[in-house]
Amino acid sequence: MRMVFRWFGEGNDQVALWQIKQIPGVEGIVWALHDVPAGEEWPMDKIEAVKRQAEAHGFHIDVVESVNVHEDIKLGRPTRDRYIENYKRTIEKLGQVGVKVICYNFMPVFDWIRTDLYRELEDGSTALFYEKSLLQNIDPEVLVRTIADNPKFTIPGWEPERLRTLSGLFEAYRDVTEERLWSNLQYFLEEIIPVAARCGIRMAIHPDDPPWSVFGLPRIMTGQDNIRRLLRLVDHPSNGVTLCSGSLGANPANDIPAMIREFGDRIPFAHIRNVRVYENGDFIETSHRGADGTVDIVGIVEAYHDIGFTGYARPDHGRHLWGEECRPGYGLYDRAMGIMYLWGAWDAIQRTKKGR
Known part of the structure; x- marks a missing residue:
């Protein structure tokens, strides 16, 4: 297991590279060019600038998260080919600087969705929270107005124009079924996987977060059967998955250790985090400690070890601790503690397996 740490870049992240350097066992940063709109080709000078920043602190840049997929590709519009060509050129540039894994997602309109960024836990820390009933059966047009008026709602900010065109996007997806979305994903993969393979890069799709339909939009990366189907769409080692225990763990029916054992050779990148799922379907993100949530973190680490x-x-995602000001879910302290919990579990399992 090779430990890396997500970093949003100078001027865009309250966590500094020198701080990340002091977390034991972290060898690289997980990065992206967050100022480049989805669908545009990444400029080489900006890619090389991140590489220099990382290497100055002894880090590699092997993992990119994410090269975002333009909505026209997901919708299967005629314009998708232009955006796919841009995507291919970006893959080629990333291969030139040594990138090994590209994480991406195929979620329509939204990336991860939460209803409260700072829900207080019993110990006084705060974390990302999802209130299921708040989003059930909501009219998308009501949602557009709610986002403008209610700070409890959030959507990721990597594509600002979405905030101005939400109504149009909901309308565009009105006739997009899950099967049509699968077809559009297959078209995309058949185009980019040969390029990724040639460049020595493994594409790793991120599961939907949460792993069910929201606002009536189709979602297809939700569990074991769907991951199995994805890997068969283009059956090549460069077509893989970012196995996120937090996203998949929001549905307690998902057996994540079983997924690791089945898909292990197609998992180039792992997100390991915990969530506490309530009986009504709400969930909140917790510490990585297994007892604090619903996800079997130690069982997951053991599966990776096995x-x-x-x-x-x-x-x-981590909790917000000790008054830290940070991007929601991306503070230094709880993620650093999470790494030490994961290493502790890994070392204990390794010692036990050796019979010591």
């Missing part, structure tokens, strides 16, 4: 996992892993 398959001889040599891919990249990072702690995912």
Whole structure:
């Protein structure tokens, strides 16, 4: 297991590279060019600038999260080919600087969705929270107005124009079924996987977060059967998955250790985090400690150990601790503690397996 840490870049992240350097066992940063709109080709000078910043602190840039997929590709519009060509050129540039894994997602309109960024836990820390009933059966047009008026709602900010065109996007997806979305994903993969393979890069799709339909939009990366189908669409080692225990863990029916054992050779990148799922379907993100949530974190680490996992892993969303001001879910303290919990579990399992 090769430990990495997500970093949003100078001027865009309150966590500094020198701070990340002091977390034991972290060898690289997980990065992206967050100022480049989805669908545009990444400029080489900006890619090389991140590489220099990382290497100055002894880090590699093997993992990119994310090269975002333009909505026209997901919708299967005629314009998708232009955006796919831009995507291919970006893959080629990333291969030139040594990138090994590209994480991406195929979620319509929204990336991850939460209803409260700072829900207080029993210990006084705060974390990302999802209130299921708040979003059930909501009219998308009501949602557009709600986002403008209610700070409890959030959507990721990597594509600002979405805030101005939400109504149009909902309308565009009105006739997009899950099967049509699968077809559009297959078209995309058939185009980019040969390029990724040639460049020595593994594409790793991120599961939907949460792993069910929201606002009536189709979602297809929700569990074991769907991951199995994805890997068969283009059956090549460069077509893989970012196995996120927090996203998949929001549905307690998902057996994540079983997924690791089945798909191990197609998991180049792992997000390991915990959530506490309530009986009504709400969930909140917790510490990485297994007892604090619903996800079997130790069982997950053991599964990775058992398959001889040599891919990249990072702690995912953390709590907000000790008054830290940070991007929601991406503070330094809880993610650093999460890494030490994961290493502790890994070392204990390794010691036990050796019979010591």
